[in-house]
Amino acid sequence: MGRSKLAKFAAIAERENVIEPGDALYGQLKGKWREEHFENQNPLVLEVGCGRGEYTVGMARLFPEKNFIGTDIKGARIWKGSSMAEEEEMDNVAFLRSFIENLEENFAENELDEIWITFPDPRPRDRDIKRRLTSPRFLDIYERLVKPGGIIHLKTDNGPLFDYTLEVLQERKVKGLLHTADLYNSDLQDHTMGIYTTYEKRYLSEGISIKYLQYTV
Template sequence: MGRQKLKKFEDNDKAGNIVQAGKPIYETIKGNWRAFFGNDKPLVVELACGRGEYSVGLAGVFPEKNFVGVDIKGARLWTGSQAAYAQGLDNVAFLRAYIQNLTDFFAPQEIDELWITFPDPRPRNSDERRRLTHPRFLAMYRQLLKPEGWLHLKTDSDSLFEYTLETLAEHPIKDFVHTSDLYSSSMAQDHHGIKTYYEHLFSAQGFSIKYLRFRFA
């Protein structure tokens, strides 16, 4: 492991805005996120958050909410953690964990809103169960979200977007809106100009950004 990555991991061990294995809070955070933040603000969780650009960006726009970015890559979470400190944001934190284990860290109906931002599309048929909009994940999100909680997806992947539309057609949902070209749609203003590293990359390559949101019925 490189010296720079080791330094990042050392920083993460000390960071108060990162929950990860080895810290006592890692074992007790489930059901206690509002105590962690020290308030009763709505809890917004971003899955596959990468470098945390979206969580940090949203935290700056919505100080009345708390944000948690979830990813398994510690070096990526370091970037989000340091950005939050640099901007003086105390309403954003990061959880280093596998998304399939989300129920180990959030209690039923503890989450007010979920974002899935540019996840790995897992295009191979053999990887279908690993797609973050597979029915097994949707069942987990339904359990963790409050009854009127929103679920959002942003992706550049045509295949993942079409798969998700087909999957959702078989699930009871409501208030469903979607677009295959977010920044040419009326929903663009709802995103406050916040873009992830990958979103900038994909947009520069000419890929349109797909977006959808819904509530479980």
């Protein structure tokens, strides 16, 4: 591991806005994120596979009346988002370093108001279907954690992943399904609040359309 990554890991280990394995609070905030971490009763929004946390921080800027948590296993990526939140003194942002498979170690049933899945790895090989963050095994987890009436969102540049997810959701007969294969030429673009990640800007500059869907739990 390079010095830069080591320095980032050391930095997030000292930050109050990052919870990771080995911390005394890891797994101990389950069902208590509002009361014990954010110290309020505001809505709780989770971004899974948050990468550098651009979407998590972007939403938190727009909605100070909500709490936002970004989760990813890559500590060097989380460092960026946690740095932005720390520099801007944002008290409605936190980051959880964890595998997505372990979300139920850290969140209680019905604890979340929304989940965002932004530009996940499409896992194109058939043998990796179960590892897609929109596969039934992960959707089952999300739907246990989001309260009834809460919303799950997907934003992606990948057509096959979008089509796969849409097919899975239609088979599950989910409620309130909205979708578009060309977000910025649709009437759904306001649902994504005008937040662009670095990768998203690159995709758009290359003429790749952004796909989006949401449904209600």
